[in-house]
Amino acid sequence: MARSTEFMEDLCTPAFVVDLDIVKRNSEAMLERFAKLGVQVRPHMKTHKTIECADIMTRGLRRCIVVSTLAEASFYADGGYDDILYAYPLTPEKVKRCAELSERLSLFHVLVDNTVALQELKKKPLKQGKVWHVWLKLDCDTGRAGVPHSDPAALQLAKEISGAEGVELTGIYTHCGNTYKCEGELQIKAVAQETTSLVLQFVEKLKAVGIQDVKSSIGSTPSCSHPVLDMAMLSEVHPGNYVFYDAQQSLLGSCTLEDVAVRVLTRVIGHYPHRNQLLVDCGWTALSQDGANRLPTGYAIFENHPELKLVSMTQEHGAVEPVSGNLDFSQFPLGSMLSLIPYHACATAAMHPVYIVHSKGKVVGNWKPTRGW
Numbered sequence: 488m489a490r491s492t493e494f495m496e497d498l499c500t501p502a503f504v505v506d507l508d509i510v511k512r513n514s515e516a517m518l519e520r521f522a523k524l525g526v527q528v529r530p531h532m533k534t535h536k537t538i539e540c541a542d543i544m545t546r547g548l549r550r551c552i553v554v555s556t557l558a559e560a561s562f563y564a565d566g567g568y569d570d571i572l573y574a575y576p577l578t579p580e581k582v583k584r585c586a587e588l589s590e591r592l593s594l595f596h597v598l599v600d601n602t603v604a605l606q607e608l609k610k611k612p613l614k615q616g617k618v619w620h621v622w623l624k625l626d627c628d629t630g631r632a633g634v635p636h637s638d639p640a641a642l643q644l645a646k647e648i649s650g651a652e653g654v655e656l657t658g659i660y661t662h663c664g665n666t667y668k669c670e671g672e673l674q675i676k677a678v679a680q681e682t683t684s685l686v687l688q689f690v691e692k693l694k695a696v697g698i699q700d701v702k703s704s705i706g707s708t709p710s711c712s713h714p715v716l717d718m719a720m721l722s723e724v725h726p727g728n729y730v731f732y733d734a735q736q737s738l739l740g741s742c743t744l745e746d747v748a749v750r751v752l753t754r755v756i757g758h759y760p761h762r763n764q765l766l767v768d769c770g771w772t773a774l775s776q777d778g779a780n781r782l783p784t785g786y787a788i789f790e791n792h793p794e795l796k797l798v799s800m801t802q803e804h805g806a807v808e809p810v811s812g813n814l815d816f817s818q819f820p821l822g823s824m825l826s827l828i829p830y831h832a833c834a835t836a837a838m839h840p841v842y843i844v845h846s847k848g849k850v851v852g853n854w855k856p857t858r859g860w
């Protein structure tokens with residue numbers, strides 16, 4: 488439910504709040520970074536899933552985005568967006584919805600990493616003389632979806648896609664998720680270089696067998712926050728989290744904490760001196776449990792209170808202890824507000840039906856994300 492109040496301190500908690508000025512700054516920094524390299528940014532929407540934030544990320548053009556669910560694809564199509572890439576392994580029951588989107592939009596792209604999905608597309612030719620725009624998902628050592636780059640099956644599948652009637656091999660897509668195992672800029676750049684080289688080598692292999700004009704896209708927030716020069720040879724990049732950033736990204740070295748645009752606001756709801764604990768109204772339905780034990784301060788970082796640690800959460804309650812020593816309860820009266828920097832912004836945003844957007848300390852709007860699949 489949207490809450491209408493002008494001031495942050497009056498908000499009902501827990502609340503997911505977004506700093507509009509930081510969002511704009513993060514978005515512009517990414518666009519500028521890749522404009523210098525001459526590479527198209529196709530931002531991923533999975534972090535926020537809202538029209539308003541997408542408008543900022545696309546500078547109002549409402550084109551050229553990535554989504555991770557068909558619910559997002561339809562939501563953005565309904566919102567006037569076009570050139571949408573559904574970057575998720577395709578299964579037969581989704582082909583009908585993808586066909587509808589392909590016929591409705593000027594450009595809708597799907598992702599394939601196996602022949603079963605390709606056969607399904609071939610069984611469903613598109614109307615109005617349209618072709619399926621297919622991106623081949625290549626796994627460049629992330630170890631999630633995609634055909635391993637070194638597997639001869641990758642080239643074979645590319646040839647089959649390219650040779651199929653009613654189907655076009657539009658691009659090669661790699662997530663670059665292994666940057667999430669990095670520590671610091673140097674390691675991130677090494678992974679970005681390796682992934683870029685592997686994708687570009689694959690494109691060369693395609694050319695050698697006569698498959699021309701295939702796009703290439705890599706991206707994760709760490710690699711796109713610290714791009715290497717060779718990324719200029721890619722057609723596109725597709726980061727998403729950067730628009731919010733989070734504590735995880737600051738630990739990895741993608742950003743500083745000043746770049747994190749989102750917080751969960753929570754209030755003190757109990758004092759328990761006998762166990763040296765405060766209780767707050769932020770449980771795992773308001774802050775995801777990602778990152779348990781990855782931060783010295785527990786599940787999140789308390790802004791302006793490095794002495795506090797969020798030690799545990801149940802559905803609607805969070806238990807807070809001092810990092811060391813005894814809590815000074817007088818500093819945290821019942822009802823007082825605390826601000827948490829989430830470990831994982833995408834997972835935390837996914838918990839909230841509405842985001843409170845603020846600028847310079849004042850609430851300026853509510854963003855309502857799409858949900859489901």
Ligand SMILES: Cc1ncc(COP(=O)(O)O)c(C=O)c1O
Binds near residue numbers: 574662708725726
């Ligand atoms: C397939 C795919 N592409 C792009 C991204 C965007 O990466 P990031 O969240 O690091 O910005 C993700 C994120 O998980 C993803 O799963």
